[in-house]
Amino acid sequence: MLLDGFVRQCRLQPDALALAESDSQLTYAELLSRAQAVAAALLTRGIQTGQPVAIHIDRGMDAVVAVFGVLLAGACYVPLDLKNPSARLLFIVGDAQVKAVLGLGEVPIWLDAGLWLDIADCADALPQPVEILPAGLAAILYTSGSTGQPRGVALSHAAIAAFAGWAADLLALTPQDRIASSAPLFFDLSTFDLYAVLGAGASLHFLPAKLTLAPARLSAWLGEQAISGWYTVPSLLAFLAYKGNLAQTALASLRFLIFAGEVFPTPALIDLAAALPGTALYNFFGPTETNVCCYWPVRREQLQAGQSIPIGQPAAGCELHIDADSGELWVRGPTLASGYWRNGSLEPFLNRQGWYASGDRVSIEQGEYRFHGRLGRMLKCSGYRVEPAEIEAVANAIDGVRDCAVLGVDDPTAGQRPVLVVVLAPEMDVAGIRKVLARQLPPYMQPSRYLVLDALPRLPNGKLDYQRLKEIFDT
Incomplete structure (x- = not known):
């Protein structure tokens, strides 16, 4: 179901450009053919509808082939972060109970070789058609978990399609669009690239990783590739605004920029908006569990250096509610995840009232929602969700660590950074x-x-005194 738009484009414009990475390209027909080969190989292995299949491939054309192959086989993809330590990857593979791991080349030393499938070895073949229900799982994205281990967020075909369709309409995507891609598969921003962009017949151009550290070359690349849109994190766009030489770089094709994952410092956004007066800017907001539940088309006249920017209005058919007691944002709607995936099974996460309680504190001011931080301890680090409890669990297991706690400190380039008090x-x-x-x-x-420290400050009830801990750290 999720690939219906892409398959339709394959019929309408088989020879049109779908993917570009460095000097390599794939047309829509070529991408479909390669994905079908992967799907056929998975079905030959006995993969059943809805079963999880991990992907051990860095972002790029091969990763898209693998994802689409999994979906064409009716399975559910579990993207792995290749930069993660092997122990964390092993946990995810075991917790998800994956039936295969797609990759390229040699089997990773930490993985059971029986699970490995090198997509380069998949022969051309047409897979048998499989029935995919809207409620069937399409992806499990693992994020940092409060239990001290990564936690899988299970996304259905219908949930991802609801966001992708809404986003494609909002941005008025067409086959003439050339969209930059920098989001890894395990980051929910990638769902825009894969399904909104390719479902609309546009082309996806993978940003060379080295350019994220060279903003002037990055802006030049955007111009050379005639990029018309890009969905990325605020820290990268802020870097581009400060050091990207935008005043001397022609970006006439750039229709829109979308940012999400962390708070965009208003002064940096003001600079970006001034440097790109003809580019529409959008703030997308929502945890992985909701994908995007709120959005704000940036109004340049509303930007003031001393004020945070709004998160705007409900997005993609979502309903929003603010809990009267805590100010917490509750969400329900078509983009909501199906639940958490734990040890191979699905666990619902809605509260008694049937809403997803986001843990974000918000308010409504002049008809627009505004974000006021997390109610809990979760941090947002360079667009990644980080639970301090997961860092603490690892640190507390180290011989010689008697006690520890993790705090978050503000960082203008990354949103927040974890600090370990030990x-x-x-x-x-x-x-x-x-x-x-x-x-x-x-x-x-x-x-x-x-x-x-010699000892962590504690409250009379024995719980950690986080307020005192912050005061100690700030002195």
């Missing part, structure tokens, strides 16, 4: 902790700073 045995030092965390946590979860 009580150590005499024989342990910070360098030893760094080594262990580097092996077990992905880079965006690595603490940016460390603070060693």
Whole structure:
């Protein structure tokens, strides 16, 4: 179901450009053919409808082939972050109970070789058609979990399609659009690239990873490729505004930019809006569980340096409610995930009233929703959702760590950064902790700073005194 738009485009314009990566390209017909080969290989292995299949391929054309192959086989894809430590990848593969792992080349040393399928070895073949129900699972995206382990968010075909269709209409996507892609598969921003863009017959152009560290070259690439749209994180767009040489770079084709995943500092957004006066800007908002539930078309005249920007109005048919007691945003609607995926089964996450309680504190001011931070401890680091409890669980398991806590500090380039406050045995030092965390946590979860104390402050009831801890850290 989710690929209906893409398959339709394959019939309408089989020779049109679908994907471009460096000097390589795939037409719609070529992408479909390669995906069908993967689907046929999965079905030959006995993969059943709805079963999870992991993808161990970095973002790019091969990753899209793998995703579409999984979906054409009626299975559900579980994208893996190749930068993650092997222990974390093993946990995800085991928790999801995947039936196969798609990749390229040699089997990773941490993986059971019986699960591996090299997509380069998939011979051309037409898969048998399979029935896919709208409520069937299409993807499981693992995020940082409050239990100390990654947690899978299970997304149905209908939920992703509801967002993709709404986004394609909002941006008026056409086959003439050339869209930049920088979001990895495990990041929900990728659902726009895969299904809104390719469902509308536009072409997807993969941003070279090295350009994210070279903003002037990045802006030049956007111009050279005649990019008309891009969905990315605020930190990258802020970097582009400050160092991208936009005043001297012609970006006449750039119709729109969308940002999500973290708060966009208003001064940086003002600079970006001024540098690109002809480009429409959009703030998309929502956790992975809702994809996008709220959006704000940036109104340049409304931007003021001392004020945060709105998150706007309900998106994609979502209903929003603010809990009167806590100010928490509750969401229900067609883009909502089916639940959490734990140990191979689905767990619902709606509250007693039938809403998803987001954990975000919001208000309505002059008819627009505004975001006021998290009610819990969750951090947003470079667009990634990070639960401090997961970092704490790893740190507390290290010999020589007697107690620890993770705080978040504001970072203008990344939203927030985790800080580890720790009580150590005499024989342990910070360098030893760094080594262990580097092996077990992905880079965006690595603490940016460390603070060693003799003891963590506690409340009379024995719970950690986070307010006092923040005061200690700030002094």
